[in-house]
Amino acid sequence: MAIDVTRCSLIPRHSTALLSRALKALAILTLFVLAACGDREPHQGSVLREAQKRGQLRVVTLNSPTTYYEDREGPVGFEYDLANAYAHYLGLDLTMQAEQTIEGVLQAIVEDRADIAAAGLTITKARKDAMRFGPPYLQVQTRLVCSRKGPKPKTNADLPGVDIRIAPGSSYVEVLQKLKDEIPGLEYSISENVSVESLLVQIGKSARFCTLADSHVFALHRRYLPELTSPMALNDDQPIAWALGGGTSWRPISLERNMAAWFAREETKALLETLNERYFQVADNSFDYVDIARFRRAMRGRLPVFRPMFEKTASRHKLPWELLAAISWRESHWRADARSHTGVRGMMMLTRASAREAGVTNRLDAAQSIAGGGRYYARLLRRLPDGIVGEDRYWFALAAYNMGYAHMMDARILAGKNGLDPDRWRDVREVLADLENPEIYKDLPRGYAHGRQARDYVAAVRNFYDILRQHTQKNPGP
Structure with missing residues (x-):
């Protein structure tokens, strides 16, 4: 424009x-x-x-x-x-x-x-x-994006006095001009030679001005820049x-x-x-400000210590190391001594049975836990039906890692009964909550399962995995 x-x-x-x-x-x-x-x-x-x-x-x-x-x-x-x-x-x-x-x-x-x-x-x-x-x-909607430490306008009447800066050539000039005609005192400036993304980065580093971004752009970037917040939308879907x-x-x-x-x-x-x-x-469904902020701090602190272990195990099983690291973060927050009241322990939070199956003798040893968790996850991948293809194999294996292989297969059965594709994660995900419904799980081979928990687990790991992949592009390592 x-x-x-x-x-x-x-x-x-x-x-x-x-x-x-x-x-x-x-x-x-x-x-x-x-x-x-x-x-x-x-x-x-x-x-x-x-x-x-x-x-x-x-x-x-x-x-x-x-x-x-x-x-x-x-x-x-x-x-x-x-x-x-x-x-x-x-x-x-x-x-x-x-x-x-x-x-x-x-x-x-x-x-x-x-x-x-x-x-x-x-x-x-x-x-x-x-x-x-x-x-x-x-x-998409056009959203006002600010820092958590910056302005917090809630309505159009709050916009005068807010320092709003937008990228040149963007559609936001028209959006703001229309609002300016309706709101006395509204002002904005056009920043030279910058993109929407670069303005978001500045705000994510606690700059006190605000900018405009499409809703899907904001949702994606706040995973990498958890200080971003969007107090209001400025229009309907465009x-x-x-x-x-x-x-x-x-x-x-x-x-x-x-x-x-x-x-x-x-x-x-x-x-x-x-x-x-x-x-x-x-990006839109899995944002937790506290956990994302903690995760990004740990990427700078703890991750460099464990990254060689993740890379070694991932290479052995031909997996992305970032995926194993994402699983480990969701399980233990990269703490080798992590323990749960359910009895799971270590970086990959292995049960005694899964540890034995993976050849792990000390679940609190970080290297053993990562190697064992990677081995166990790779086995789940190999067990999946051939009809499940592409990255969907990762997500099905994650569900099995969380709630058990048999319950994951029950979810596939239920999806088929509902006319959905049992080989597509997007379809199977829709029925996971029904594994907690007595009228439904009574007819499934393995009965009740924490379906919602597995659904949220997969979404969270996918979110961390994507953030790590973006991080790897900028920090390729040795």
């Missing part, structure tokens, strides 16, 4: 900065106008046809945890996975161009350096006037979609139609459910 130069009085009154911002806004606005007018070389054809000729689908995105980033296994992210699936559907190679700011993404799309902008873009009036969009695939190259001319029409057909496919709908759960739902 271009910054509205007719409202440049909203920007702090520093003449040099004002002139610089106005010129930049004018340049971007000019690009939008050219895009809308279809001012392109006469030989260019439709965006889809040109992509097919190249054999490549060019996608511009943001380098961020919610869109696209590189981990040790290669490129990942919600937008990357979705764009990769669409490129495969088209039979084209995928080329990703990562920008650091929304301004960079929008500039790439209006300059025809990309066929699609897949960057969590909200459909706003200004953007819709300048470019076409594909079908919406997420609904659609997110891919922006198409070619402006509002005829050139993106065939791509728009093709994309609409792809999003309408049942396979795409299932993929969106999977991606939403993988990247956003765990």
